[in-house]
Amino acid sequence: MxxxxxxxxxxxxxxxxxxxxxxxxxxxxxxxxxxxxxxxxxxxxxxxxxxxxxxxxDDLWVAPLGPSAPVFKSTRGPKRQKLNSSSPSQPLSPSSSPSSSDSWQDVWQNSQLSPQPITPGWSIPSSPQDRVRDLDVDVASHEQNSGEQDRLSVIPKPKGFLSHLSGHEAHYLQYHEAMASQRLANLESEHNPLRSFLIPRAMSSPLLMKAVCAISAMHLSNRTDSLDAKTAAIDFYGRTLRGLRTVMAQSVTEIVPDDAILAVGMMCKYEVVRGSVQQWVVHLTALHRLIASRGGLGSMEPEAAHFLRGLYVYAYSMGRISNRKKILGSLILADTDMEAPRLSIYLGFTEDILKICACVAELPSLQGDDISLRLSIASINDSLLTWTPSSARLNIPQDLTQSTLIRLKLVAECFRDAGFIYLHSILEHMSRDTSPPCNATPQPRGPITEWSALITTPKQIAIDRLLSRIESFPLDDNCEYSALTFPLFIAGAESDVFEHRDFVLQSLGKLQENFGIGNTLRAKDVLRILWARKDAIAQDPSKNVHWMDVLEELQWELTLA
Structure with missing residues (x-):
């Protein structure tokens, strides 16, 4: 016993x-x-x-990562050439023009893309040795044999179903599955397509795998200041562009596959995470052209079409808000669902508001026709007034909790207030714009007071209501709050209350810390420049400066997605 x-x-x-x-x-x-x-x-x-x-x-997501949490380190530092002057951690120079993205732009502009019937998915072979000169770092060829081995020595060799991946691919894929996929969506659910759809797809597509790993590594770099992760992100990014150039070279005789179009969508997302102010429009435009070359979303696999629709509509609408002159002038993507569209992880309940804001961005084109302009202002105002979160008929996943739906609706209400602020902002900018649109007969335009009289919600009331609502939020790691960059930015840009500045900057800082999306840093950069200009001319009532003027001077393609 x-x-x-x-x-x-x-x-x-x-x-x-x-x-x-x-x-x-x-x-x-x-x-x-x-x-x-x-x-x-x-x-x-x-x-x-x-x-x-x-x-x-090696499993970095075992505990929530702080902004300065250590990641992994090797016994010897990898050999690298020094960073270029246009590092993602600093505002980009207006004149910078990365060669890799320019080459990609040239490829899709020169490609003869025409609508074609759908064919089964296809992916290009993996090319582990590819290393390209990219946005921020020139990676020397000898790093493959020295520094690369140092970094991989601390990453366990992939086993099981990951065994066909490189150490870095498995590493960043796992980080994406457990951390990045939740932080890079505006809605978290059991069936988050960044996990349930994108990861299985990437497992069989080397091209899409590189795109996913690029986003994952850049997100990790944002949250930890890891130079290893940053270098890996740039490497994966460049290799993805090479793969896409190979696809474009074959597009004359072969259909552009779904995986390649998904990879382009991921490149647009990469630039948002990175905080780019010069390149993301290139990828968004390419995404539009590639979808059009396939004959629309209806020719794609349903899951891929649903995912790309939410991503594109969100990115396009946000792009129209801050880059009207640089984004394609029309949104031609029909819904792919025969019944009500599904709730998107990017759009939530804000899709109708974003489309209204895109219409606001078009108001300057009506400067030569005062009657049409007034009718459009009145129509936009009525749309904002009558909008409710339940206005659009959506298929809502069954696994969403009531608290998640409440957060989505609160965020959407913030977007409605932001819509009113944005409408006032555009009209004020138009009232100071003395250059008539091309081919338009200059006509007397009504003063801003007459235009503003058509808006039932005054700007300052919308600002106070928006910031009071956000102040009641915890702004924690519930990813629904990650969508608040645009409302915070437009309120900070248009408010004349000095105390609002600190609150806006602190709130944007919380979003950056909790979600690791680099465009919040760029939004803060623009606001600081704008406020400095306003303070400098505060004693001269005859002068004023608008946030769109600042973007124009910087030549920034700011995205608030």
Whole structure:
């Protein structure tokens, strides 16, 4: 009886005493084949007790990552050439023109794309050795044999169903599955297509895999300031562009596959995450042309079409708000669902509001026709007044909780207030614009007071209501709040209340910290420049400066997505 009881007692003591053994320990404990790793950050207590350097964790999502959390480190630093002057952490120079994106732009502009029937999905072969000169870092060819091995030495070799991937691909794919996919959507659900659709698709498409890994690595770099992740993001980005150029070269004789179009959509998303102010419009325009070349979304697989529709409508509408002159003038993407469209992870309940804002952006084209302009202002005002979250008939996933739906509706209400503010803003900018549109007969235009009289909600009331509502939000890591960049930006740009500035900057800072999307930094840059200009001319009532003037001077293609 004693001999049979001892093993059970020994097993019980090992499970109850000390720190339980886990397969998910730090890299140091795994390499030493030691249990007892408690996975604490920044260093596990097991390494601290033994006086060893804890090399971090290969599964970075084991705990929420702070902005300065350590990721992984190698015993030797990888060899690199120094960063160029246009680093993503700094505002881009208006004259910068990355060669990789220009080449991609040339390719799709020169391609003879025409509508074609749908064919089964297709992907290009993986090309692990491809390394290109990209936006921020020139990666030398000898890094493949030196620094690359240093970084990969701390990333476990993929096993099981990931075994066909490189160490970096498996690493960033897993990070995307557990962290980035939740932080890079405006709606989290069990069936988040960034996971349930995109990951299985990428597992069989080397091209799409590189695009997903580029976004994942850039997101990790934003949240941790990891130079390794930043370098990996640039590498994956460049290799994705090479793959897309190969597809475009074959587009004359072959149909552009769904995976390639999805990869272009991911490139547009990459630039938003990175905080680009010069390149994302190139990818958005290419996405529009490629979908048109297929004959529309209806020719694509239903899941791919649904995903791309939400992504494109969201990016297009946000682009029209801040880049009217640089975004395609018409949105020609028909709904793919025969019945009510599904609730999009990007649009939520805001789709109708975003489309109204896109109509507001078109008002300057009516400057030569005062009657049409007044009718349009009145129509937009009525649309904003009568809008409700339930206005659009949507198929809502069954797994969404009531609290999630409440957050989505609150965010949508913020967008309605932002719509009123944006309408006032555009009209004020038009009233100071003395240059008539092309081919339009200059006509006397009504003063801003007459135009504003057609809007039932005064600008300051909309600003106060919007910021009061956001102030009641926790702005935590519930990803529905990640959509608030545009409402915060437009309120900060149009408010004359000095105290609002700190609140807007703090709120945008929370979004950056919680969601790691780089465009919040660019929005803050524009606001700081705008406020400095306003303060400089505060003593001269005859002068004024508008946020669109600042963007024009900087030549920035700011996206508020």
């Amino acid at each position: 004693t001999s049979t009881a001892l093993p059970a007692q020994k097993k019980g003591r090992s499970r109850r005493s000390g720190t339980p053994w886990t397969r998910g320990g730090c890299i140091t404990c795994k390499s030493r084949r030691k249990g007892g790793c408690d996975r604490a950050t920044p260093s596990c207590n097991n390494c601290l007790k033994l006086g060893r350097v804890c090399e971090g964790y």
